[in-house]
Amino acid sequence: MLIKLENANLKYMEGTPFEAVAIEDVSFELRKGEAIGIIGPTGSGKSSLGQVLTALIQPDAGILTIDDKKVGAELQTGNVYKHVSFLFQKPEAQLFEANVFDEVAFGPRNLGLTEAKVEDSVKEALAIVDLDFKAYSRRSPFNLSGGEMRRVGIASVLALKSKAFVMDEPTAGLDAQSRRRIISFLKSLKGKDTSLVLISHDIDEVLEVCDSLIVLNEGRIVLKTAVKDVLKHASFMKGLGLNLPENYALASKLIDCGWAIKSLTKDSLMQALEKRMSG
Amino acid sequence: MASTSVIGTYYPVQSFVHKIDARIKILLIVFSTVVLFLTDNFFAFLYLFLFYLVVFFLSNLPASWIYKAMRPVFTILFIAFFFQILFTPGADIYVKWSIFTISKQGIILGLTVVIRILLLVGFASILSYTSTPIELTDAIESLLSPLKILRLPVSEFALVMTIALRFVPQILTEAQDLVKAQKARGATLEHRNIFKRGKALLPLFIPLFVSTYRNAEDLGKAMESRAYHGGKGRTHYKERKLMNRDYLVFAGTTVILVIALLIP
Structure with missing residues (x-):
């Protein structure tokens, strides 16, 4: 098991009038090569769970195991980043280096890689976020547009090439082309045996990338389901304000009618429709 | 906690x-x-x-x-x-x-x-x-009001105090998030050597200054867009x-x- 969290509880500002339950009795497992989506209404504890899974927040109760090593005992919290990387919301807010190259190279250098390997990681990470290495590597990250800064922030985490990524809203605020690039990268992780936890408000994105999903509400896991079975829970999710995209119901009905559609996603539906129309 | x-x-x-x-x-x-x-x-x-x-x-x-x-x-x-x-x-x-x-x-x-x-x-x-914070601002403004005779910008001073107070928790939260974000990239923010410790804090301080200045600029623009024109002629709701x-x-x-x- 790559990540295993057992019965975790977390409260903010405990013992004050501001006390808030972030997560309550949450257990979670992520296997090698698996992609799990976490969705839920605003304030449901998605980001807190992501940070607990990467040991950036210590829960009040619960046991976290990464790569079969108990965090805090067999694996120091400061070394968790070597196994699992967390991508924060708005990663552009963490930029600090003088140029894009050094910014993206910060993580790989902390891993102790040679400069040649660091450069390879930087090139690869910038290519994923659609930034040209030659054009951008010597530019100051603070002179870029908001969208470009976001992509540099994402690249700086991708460059760690971890066994698993926990990503909090990685595509929020990106233009359509960059978003597509990030999503195809996330989908490509499966082939590389890299695991993924995708925290997102965009259900369509989660359903496209992930194998299964978890729905959080008020800090508790209220639903665990495989993506292929998600339609069975459509009304329950609607009750939480999580409406499934209409193309899901349409694709499902067409599959029932014998159409050859690979999955319920918008892309698969479009491909099937185009094929029918051209054929 | x-x-x-x-x-x-x-x-x-x-x-x-x-x-x-x-x-x-x-x-x-x-x-x-x-x-x-x-x-x-x-x-x-x-x-x-x-x-x-x-x-x-x-x-x-x-x-x-x-x-x-x-x-x-x-x-x-x-x-x-x-x-x-x-x-x-x-x-x-x-x-x-x-x-x-x-x-x-x-x-x-x-x-x-x-x-x-x-x-x-x-x-x-x-x-x-x-x-x-509102009570504090009103109190400071009221206590400093005799200085208005000297044409000192008392209301603006009180507003600056409120904004400073209002931003303390936000900056602390941002700093906590930044510590976590940089640790997630392998940053070591604690060193025994004082010079290394100073250098290690750059990944924390630079983004914090950038975001604080950006927030200040945004707040200024937001106040101007809502027609804030200083304390002159302003009355209190309570x-x-x-x-x-x-x-x-x-x-x-x-x-x-x-x-x-x-x-x-």
Whole structure:
């Protein structure tokens, strides 16, 4: 098991009038090569769970195991980043280096890689976020547009090439082309045996990338389901304000009618429709 | 518990101290500061500490917040204490080495400084726990209003104070998030070597300054877009009037503070 969290509880500002339950009795497992989506209404504890899974927040109760090593005992919290990387919301807010190259190279250098390997990681990470290495590597990250800064922030985490990524809203605020690039990268992780936890408000994105999903509400896991079975829970999710995209119901009905559609996603539906129309 | 920072935080409960007008509380904080610096009597400090505890519990605040209020100044106190001990010349010398002397007078002065700062922070924290930022701003504006005759921008000054108070928790939250974000990229923010430690904090301070300036710029634009034009001609939604209770508290506390100066 790559990540295993057992019965975790977390409260903010405990013992004050501001006390808030972030997560309550949450257990979670992520296997090698698996992609799990976490969705839920605003304030449901998605980001807190992501940070607990990467040991950036210590829960009040619960046991976290990464790569079969108990965090805090067999694996120091400061070394968790070597196994699992967390991508924060708005990663552009963490930029600090003088140029894009050094910014993206910060993580790989902390891993102790040679400069040649660091450069390879930087090139690869910038290519994923659609930034040209030659054009951008010597530019100051603070002179870029908001969208470009976001992509540099994402690249700086991708460059760690971890066994698993926990990503909090990685595509929020990106233009359509960059978003597509990030999503195809996330989908490509499966082939590389890299695991993924995708925290997102965009259900369509989660359903496209992930194998299964978890729905959080008020800090508790209220639903665990495989993506292929998600339609069975459509009304329950609607009750939480999580409406499934209409193309899901349409694709499902067409599959029932014998159409050859690979999955319920918008892309698969479009491909099937185009094929029918051209054929 | 994930976050324990309480600096600049208002604690929303009902209490006698919460009900007292913020102007009175500010004036009493000023008086208590004067008294703390006029006395160096340890019995007077003990008396003032007991008074602080009484006010604290009248404020209906959890006891753990006494420690939380004082914790941020522990490092400064530690440094101040040792500087006082090592560099204060005195008659009763215990240890003398090079330019350093440890004397009875140095230890007493060190302890005096520590107790003064702790009590100051304690009294000031009660003010921030029991008064909302709006109450504080209105109080500062009201207390400084005589300066308007000299055409000083009193309302703007009060607004600057409120914004500063309002941004303290936000900047702390951002700093906590940044620490986590940089640790997630393998940053080591703690080093034993002071130079390495300074360099290691760059990934924290640079983004924090950038975001603080950006927030300030955004706030300025947002205020301008909502037609903020300074304090001239602005009225208050709620006019605050001093009540009998406020006058009594002011008189009673002043007497209590003056007694501290009379303790032999």
